[in-house]
Amino acid sequence: MPTHFKGDPKTVLALDTFIKFTRAASALENRLAHHNVLGDLTMTQFGVLETLYHLGPLCQGAISSKLLKSTGNITLVLDNLERHGLVRRERDAQDRRMVNLSLTPKGEELIARIFPLQAAIIAEELAVLEPAEQELLGRLCKKLGLGKQADPAVNRTLSSSEEPH
Template structure:
């Protein structure tokens, strides 16, 4: 595993770290996905339901920011969730630019069914690492992710 690129030590180290980071994220996602898919949801749809479940009703631009997606994308994902009756849109009275998105009872029931197993699956994944290693990984990822601006 690792890059085939010939360069300075710093370059090779950075490239290898980068590749392993991406692979790890992709692998874990790929292993978590089938469980979500078995409930007929995509990861994006699950992300929306989970956010609404834990944070309460949100506007679409808040969802977009939370999930790191474009506003156009959120519009479509909400469309598909709404068609299936898991969420509802309501135009805000005070600021009619905003559309607040609510879980329906059916949506709440669904996410309440899915979420515990999701946590269990993540715990299983993370058992590859000791608690100390998990904290180290989290800290290093945070350092890398927070690096704003270019």
């Protein structure tokens, strides 16, 4: 038994599933981090660069909701990316509340170089599952991720989102 919980079978099954799900996420994340493809980039920094690379310039709020991170967090992550000269911030001329984000040439060069490497490593890690199993896992995760809401969200990048958070 993967859990010590004594309760109704529905809850036991749910806990069991949850444990395996959560642990797989941690293990996979750790393994990806150890492949060292990202160099000094953190996962979130990579996510920001990747999102800008694939979707073009965006404002901070958009990045925040796509990555499911707080706006305060994104501010800090962007500070660090900007400090390293990978991202540019510019106040929007029309709506001066917004800050438009874009990749610098250096940032674009970097993400163009490492994204395919990261993709290859992800493919390698996922290869323990057959294509049909991957498809199935994707379908179950999508359902689980959306939860008890109908509104269908469309995912567009390696870490994009339209979901509420």
